[in-house]
Amino acid sequence: MQDGPLCPSCEHPMSDLIHRPTLPLGQRPKVLEMSRVGKVFNGNVTALRDMELTVNEGDFISLLGPSGCGKSTALRLIAGLSNPTSGRILWDGGQGRGDLGVVFQEPTLMPWATVAQNVYLPFRLRGRSYPEVRSEVEEALSLVGLSAFLDAYPRELSGGMKMRVSIARALVTNPRLILMDEPFAALDEITRHKLNTDLLALKSNIGCTVIFVTHSVFESVFLSDRIVVMAARPGRVIEELAVTAPYPRSEAFRTSADYAAHCQIASRALHLAMGEPA
Amino acid sequence: MTALPPLTAAEARVDAEEARRARALRVDKVARWVLPVLVFLILIGLWDRIVVWNRIPHYILPGPGLVVETLIKDWAILFSALLVTLQITLMALAVAVIGGVGLAILFNQSRFAEMSFYPYAVILQVTPVVSIAPLIFIYVENRTAGLLLCAWIVAFFPILANTTLGLNSTDHNLRDLFRIYGASRWQRLRYLQLPSALPYFLGGLRIAGGLSLIGAIVAEYVAGTAGIGSGLAFRILEAGYRLNIPRMFAALLLIAVCGVVIFAGLSFLSHMLLRKWHDSAIRRES
Numbered sequence: 001m002q003d004g005p006l007c008p009s010c011e012h013p014m015s016d017l018i019h020r021p022t023l024p025l026g027q028r029p030k031v032l033e034m035s036r037v038g039k040v041f042n043g044n045v046t047a048l049r050d051m052e053l054t055v056n057e058g059d060f061i062s063l064l065g066p067s068g069c070g071k072s073t074a075l076r077l078i079a080g081l082s083n084p085t086s087g088r089i090l091w092d093g094g095q096g097r098g099d100l101g102v103v104f105q106e107p108t109l110m111p112w113a114t115v116a117q118n119v120y121l122p123f124r125l126r127g128r129s130y131p132e133v134r135s136e137v138e139e140a141l142s143l144v145g146l147s148a149f150l151d152a153y154p155r156e157l158s159g160g161m162k163m164r165v166s167i168a169r170a171l172v173t174n175p176r177l178i179l180m181d182e183p184f185a186a187l188d189e190i191t192r193h194k195l196n197t198d199l200l201a202l203k204s205n206i207g208c209t210v211i212f213v214t215h216s217v218f219e220s221v222f223l224s225d226r227i228v229v230m231a232a233r234p235g236r237v238i239e240e241l242a243v244t245a246p247y248p249r250s251e252a253f254r255t256s257a258d259y260a261a262h263c264q265i266a267s268r269a270l271h272l273a274m275g276e277p278a
Numbered sequence: 279m280t281a282l283p284p285l286t287a288a289e290a291r292v293d294a295e296e297a298r299r300a301r302a303l304r305v306d307k308v309a310r311w312v313l314p315v316l317v318f319l320i321l322i323g324l325w326d327r328i329v330v331w332n333r334i335p336h337y338i339l340p341g342p343g344l345v346v347e348t349l350i351k352d353w354a355i356l357f358s359a360l361l362v363t364l365q366i367t368l369m370a371l372a373v374a375v376i377g378g379v380g381l382a383i384l385f386n387q388s389r390f391a392e393m394s395f396y397p398y399a400v401i402l403q404v405t406p407v408v409s410i411a412p413l414i415f416i417y418v419e420n421r422t423a424g425l426l427l428c429a430w431i432v433a434f435f436p437i438l439a440n441t442t443l444g445l446n447s448t449d450h451n452l453r454d455l456f457r458i459y460g461a462s463r464w465q466r467l468r469y470l471q472l473p474s475a476l477p478y479f480l481g482g483l484r485i486a487g488g489l490s491l492i493g494a495i496v497a498e499y500v501a502g503t504a505g506i507g508s509g510l511a512f513r514i515l516e517a518g519y520r521l522n523i524p525r526m527f528a529a530l531l532l533i534a535v536c537g538v539v540i541f542a543g544l545s546f547l548s549h550m551l552l553r554k555w556h557d558s559a560i561r562r563e564s
């Protein structure tokens with residue numbers, strides 16, 4: 001990741017275009033609040049029941065849970081792709097849906113467009129011309145380490161590189177909230193490890209707010225400051241854990257006792273969520 | 279250059295295998311052209327020998343030499359006929375593209391339009407053009423317009439069907455992404471659906487190219503010998519009445535070449551448009 005000047009308020013390297021200082025917990029403004037949000041499909045499948053979640057600026061929240069517990073459903077509700085059958089999702093104290101970036105499990109790039117054109121997409125859909133936003137596009141791509149691939153087509157990239165393009169596209173507009181639905185689940189272990197480290201550096205660098213869906217206890221502990229553990233049938237939140245280790249977290253965090261302890265707690269909660277003895 | 283260490287046995291084996299594979303690839307490349315040409319030459323030779331040995335009269339089966347001779351001798355007539363047929367074919371193809379893509383977009387944008395008109399597009403497609411053509415020439419005064427209409431009826435459907443499929447084959451996640459970014463209908467069509475549909479459209483176009491030639495020829499047959507501006511089919515009919523079999527063969531040859539050229543041209547166009555990104559146009563080293 002790129003080094004730049006340091007942010008005056010938090011002393012992390014700051015990229016000049018995309019940066020939000022992360023305030024200490026408790027002082028962060030609220031981004032969004034879900035209260036008693038429920039979703040029932042076809043009148044009988046309860047995908048989500050009474051979900052409560054407050055997202056503050058700078059949060060990195062993981063939704064952790066077994067398959068079918070409504071993680072994707074929660075993200076789709078937040079993204080406004082479907083409407084809750086009960087409860088409310090309030091943005092910013094009620095000013096309507098905020099600016100979003102989304103990363104799916106697949107890179108979801110347009111194969112006919114170059115890397116730069118793919119990252120330019122959110123701006124294009126808002127009627128901005130390419131010269132107007134070129135610097136933002138190039139900045140976002142340099143943040144994910146792909147400056148040399150502006151004119152490449154997606155098929156020329158590896159799976160991990162495609163995912164990086166997808167991440168660059170999600171953060172290019174400097175959105176209030178980035179949603180990630182198991183973005184690294186389809187990648188090999190080594191690539192995934194690297195992307196986790198880089199995503200964390202990115203988070204420290206630009207101070208984005210992220211909701212990250214995952215199946216992996218290790219991923220959720222390494223990345224997030226809050227882990228929301230969910231259970232299935234009906235989909236619901238059963239526990240919210242805080243990971244107190246401060247950002248930026250280095251590679252050394254992965255081998256620390258703190259990390260191991262958090263993993264143990266999260267695993268226990270996940271076993272509970274799956275209805276097995278811990 | 280620095281000297282490399284000598285190859286180990288395993289490396290040498292791999293190298294030999296590489297070389298064998300490269301050789302096989304080269305042989306393949308040459309064979310792809312040489313074999314069809316060889317078959318062609320053998321068939322022509324056989325044809326010629328059969329005609330000579332059996333003393334078949336030229337009004338039953340002319341030899342290949344005579345056909346080529348006729349082609350050269352009647353070039354003026356045949357070439358102007360070719361131009362007429364080609365003109366109808368290309369115009370029909372152009373109208374099929376406009377009509378096919380236009381209808382596909384209309385059907386895609388309006389479900390009610392699709393429900394209302396799609397069945398009629400199918401009916402038009404499944405009814406043999408030979409059976410509709412006589413009616414068309416009764417009601418359509420202008421001969422060229424009649425020919426064009428016939429050829430269009432045959433050619434537009436594959437474009438309509440393929441483009442419709444393509445417009446509906448967009449990636450679900452990309453569609454969600456467009457929604458999240460608040461894309462308008464027009465933006466979704468322009469930046470997502472049309473590019474997704476391009477490979478499908480080009481597949482339809484290749485089929486439609488051949489069909490519009492068939493449509494034009496069939497329409498000419500039905501339209502018969504009425505007057506000016508007569509195409510290749512007319513020349514074939516005329517030559518048939520006069521038992522000028524060599525000219526029939528020459529005209530047939532021109533039609534076949536025409537069809538091949540259209541197909542090759544459209545395949546090339548398709549390759550050029552897709553080579554950067556679509557799987558169908560990417561040559562893999564295997």
Ligand SMILES: Nc1ncnc2c1ncn2[C@@H]1O[C@H](COP(=O)(O)OP(=O)(O)OP(=O)(O)O)[C@@H](O)[C@H]1O
Nearest residue numbers: 041045046047066067068069070071072073074235
């Ligand atoms: N469109 C839909 N129609 C009907 N049922 C649905 C729909 N989408 C999701 N469901 C149901 O809602 C439940 C939760 O689904 P969801 O996709 O949110 O789970 P998930 O936690 O994302 O699972 P995974 O980890 O496998 O992606 C599942 O039981 C699923 O069958």
Ligand SMILES: [Mg+2]
Nearest residue numbers: 071072073181
């Ligand atoms: Mg899911």
